[in-house]
Amino acid sequence: MSSAALRSAVQQSRRSALARSARFASTSAKAQTLKERLAELIPAEIENVKATRAEHGKKSFGPVLVDQLYGGMRGLPALIWDGSVLDADEGIRFRGKSIPEIQQALPKAPGGSEPLPEGLFWLLLTGEIPTQEQVTALSKDWAARSSLPSFVEEILDRCPPTLHPMSQFSLAVTALNHDSAFAKAYQQGISKKEYWQPTFEDAMDLIAKLPNIAGRIYRNVYGGGKLPAIDADKDYSYNLANLLGFADKPDFVELMRLYITIHSDHEGGNVSAHTGKLVGSALSDPFLAFGASLNGLAGPLHGLANQEVLIWLRKMQSKIGENASDDAVREYVWSTLKAGQVVPGYGHAVLRKTDPRYMAQREFALKHLPENPLFKLVNQVYNIVPGVLLEAGKAKNPWPNVDAHSGVLLTHYGLNQMNFYTVLFGVSRAFGVASQLIWDRALGAPLERPKSYSTEAIKKIFKDKTA
Numbered sequence: 487m488s489s490a491a492l493r494s495a496v497q498q499s500r501r502s503a504l505a506r507s508a509r510f511a512s513t514s515a516k517a518q519t520l521k522e523r524l525a526e527l528i529p530a531e532i533e534n535v536k537a538t539r540a541e542h543g544k545k546s547f548g549p550v551l552v553d554q555l556y557g558g559m560r561g562l563p564a565l566i567w568d569g570s571v572l573d574a575d576e577g578i579r580f581r582g583k584s585i586p587e588i589q590q591a592l593p594k595a596p597g598g599s600e601p602l603p604e605g606l607f608w609l610l611l612t613g614e615i616p617t618q619e620q621v622t623a624l625s626k627d628w629a630a631r632s633s634l635p636s637f638v639e640e641i642l643d644r645c646p647p648t649l650h651p652m653s654q655f656s657l658a659v660t661a662l663n664h665d666s667a668f669a670k671a672y673q674q675g676i677s678k679k680e681y682w683q684p685t686f687e688d689a690m691d692l693i694a695k696l697p698n699i700a701g702r703i704y705r706n707v708y709g710g711g712k713l714p715a716i717d718a719d720k721d722y723s724y725n726l727a728n729l730l731g732f733a734d735k736p737d738f739v740e741l742m743r744l745y746i747t748i749h750s751d752h753e754g755g756n757v758s759a760h761t762g763k764l765v766g767s768a769l770s771d772p773f774l775a776f777g778a779s780l781n782g783l784a785g786p787l788h789g790l791a792n793q794e795v796l797i798w799l800r801k802m803q804s805k806i807g808e809n810a811s812d813d814a815v816r817e818y819v820w821s822t823l824k825a826g827q828v829v830p831g832y833g834h835a836v837l838r839k840t841d842p843r844y845m846a847q848r849e850f851a852l853k854h855l856p857e858n859p860l861f862k863l864v865n866q867v868y869n870i871v872p873g874v875l876l877e878a879g880k881a882k883n884p885w886p887n888v889d890a891h892s893g894v895l896l897t898h899y900g901l902n903q904m905n906f907y908t909v910l911f912g913v914s915r916a917f918g919v920a921s922q923l924i925w926d927r928a929l930g931a932p933l934e935r936p937k938s939y940s941t942e943a944i945k946k947i948f949k950d951k952t953a
């Protein structure tokens with residue numbers, strides 16, 4: 487494609503965002519933008535990948551067991567993602583930093599003590615901690631990009647309130663592909679080398695529009711009145727809380743900052759992150775790719791578990807009453823297992839210890855809601871479930887994951903609609919998936935296409951080998 491055509495596709499989207507931004511911006515004139523910093527970092531990383539492949543590309547990365555083919559590819563080395571890496575015993579690190587470290591290092595809102603997700607996004611993309619000025623500029627940029635096309639608003643307004651909020655979320659995100667800068671640039675013949683630029687614009691638009699989508703779904707489904715406008719002088723999480731109708735509770739706004747930060751990314755292999763990467767590898771634009779991620783996140787073994795946990799706790803309370811004894815709780819846990827169901831919020835495909843995201847939420851609860859009766863039940867369950875799962879002897883990890891704790895925090899502030907919880911998870915997960923899509927396009931990640939085998943083929947391979 488000619489560079490003129492590229493400029494028209496990419497820069498048109500950028501110019502309109504900047505023009506909108508200029509209406510709001512007052513302080514960010516001199517800070518280096520995220521896109522400028524990325525443009526500096528990408529060439530060196532392309533060389534780094536080239537050198538790594540040249541040196542190690544033909545080396546074996548360990549054996550593949552037949553069990554891994556049948557067993558959900560657990561532990562199979564298959565993907566590259568630098569943004570976050572999971573250690574089975576320690577939990578997630580974002581660009582090498584643990585959750586307590588990012589809580590300490592990332593910029594905060596004035597008067598706040600939780601990290602701003604704006605900073606986490608910068609960290610995921612660049613490996614660097616941004617300045618206060620840079621996160622403020624990002625908040626303003628997102629505010630400037632936040633409005634929804636009217637047809638997307640109409641799609642949401644026409645959804646029956648009985649349609650699950652995650653299905654509505656995925657519909658709206660998919661429909662945003664109507665205005666994708668990447669799809670347009672591709673149609674105009676953009677060069678591969680430039681893919682990351684319209685992907686960046688789409689990723690920024692995607693994240694920016696999520697509070698309006700989430701707020702609209704929430705108010706449509708649960709009847710919360712008219713949506714307020716995005717406030718360009720406030721951070722992303724404040725605006726999200728405001729659109730949901732909870733910004734008058736400063737602790738809820740702080741909770742959103744923590745929540746969006748810690749749910750954002752969990753290395754590359756989890757269902758939502760991997761789905762986004764897979765679909766993006768076909769050069770489907772970020773809206774299509776993230777719509778697919780959301781459909782994976784909506785499954786009860788993945789993000790929907792946060793809804794399932796609260797439903798399970800409430801069912802337990804209605805069966806055995808509030809302030810039940812440890813024995814009654816233990817018996818209820820056993821009855822769940824005996825009914826052939828999983829205990830939601832416990833176990834993990836990779837982690838083998840209590841999830842540090844659970845611990846971060848527990849710390850928040852100890853600080854803000856230590857006397858909440860449901861928090862007390864969550865603690866009681868924490869003391870009982872691992873022992874039961876160990877005794878049952880199947881789960882490889884008996885400890886709680888992130889989803890075991892989020893519902894009690896949300897419900898404490900009055901966000902009681904459990905079916906909505908995974909939407910908040912999805913808002914956060916966009917930060918990780920979007921970062922990955924930008925880097926995949928910058929590094930020229932190829933179409934994903936692993937090999938599948940039939941059971942007959944597996945038998946034949948080993949029969950031939952032993953013959």
Ligand SMILES: CC(=O)SCCNC(=O)CCNC(=O)[C@H](O)C(C)(C)COP(=O)(O)OP(=O)(O)OC[C@H]1O[C@@H](n2cnc3c(N)ncnc32)[C@H](O)[C@@H]1OP(=O)(O)O
Binds near residue numbers: 834
């Ligand atoms: C954000 C997130 O996605 S975090 C995960 C959220 N999901 C949940 O909390 C749902 C409850 N947990 C689970 O279902 C599982 O632990 C998963 C899906 C998270 C991980 O699955 P796997 O990697 O297959 O776990 P694992 O290897 O330990 O499973 C072995 C057996 O233990 C069972 N098991 C694992 N966790 C649990 C649990 N919490 N309750 C009951 N049984 C469990 C599995 O169902 C499996 O049974 P099977 O052999 O009859 O199929």
Ligand SMILES: O=C([O-])CC(=O)C(=O)O
Binds near residue numbers: 752
């Ligand atoms: O890592 C996983 O498989 C699931 C998980 O905790 C997440 O995606 O946040």
